[in-house]
Amino acid sequence: MPNARELIKHFIENEGHKVDAAPPDDAGVSELLFRTRGQVFSVTTTEGDDTAFSISTAYEIPDWAREPAQNTEALDRVHNEHPDVVFTLAHDGSLFVATLDESAQSSQELVHGFWLLVARLRDAGTQAIEDIVDRTESKVAAEKFINSFMMGGGQ
């Protein structure tokens, strides 16, 4: 019986995608990387637990939108709408990682609905990056307007 790592790797490859598989680390945690629709996803499995995995994907935040306090609020707001997706700001706020944990009754059920999970993660991540960018753009526009008004340009 293949373990979760092998089962998921085989499934993704069989669905047409190349998989970059890292060997398990000392704690038995291993990572599978694959790309779909231009986005890289990471699947993490743990040896001895063949009925669960985590799937993550990272989004780069544009330079001009890197405001950690404001972006943490934005990620919290999107998390409230997608409670199963956990968001983590990383690399000094230059990117965030969206993660979903999946568990099944058996290892054979693990890959049922795999692409729906990917789609849910993608939807939540896209919503988060749009929220971050929209709020920042609104703020920049508001500041421009206020500056212009303060200088008399609003008359």
Place this chain on the structure above:
Amino acid sequence: MIDPLRPIELALAEEGLYFTRDDDEDAYRVAFKSEGDRYFVVSYRDDPTFVMIGSGWALPVGIDPIDAIDVANRLNVRKKFVKTALWEEESDVLFTVELCVNTTGEVRPHFGRLLNVLRDTASEFFDQLREEDDEEP
């Protein structure tokens, strides 16, 4: 002889997808899967400026072909790039993007977008077909 579908192979490699070749005396063909769905790319030897990217699906059993044609027509009016057609005695539906290019290298930077519109069109087609089916008494 330059392989006209080599840029498509490179685009597929960039997308992280496996592919197979199935060329014959008439055409160059690439077949691949993405998220489990099957796609193909074709270019004809006697018309190398034509390239077609597509996917074919079986219609669900019990679907009225008239309803399916109606949905396809509405998508054809509205959708950029993608043509939706019923074929094989109206038991299958085919989604294709057909382009005229100097080389398929011109397609390469847009390949991800074209795959997305093929996926979205198939998804919309079946969603609308289900809605029509639900509305019928």
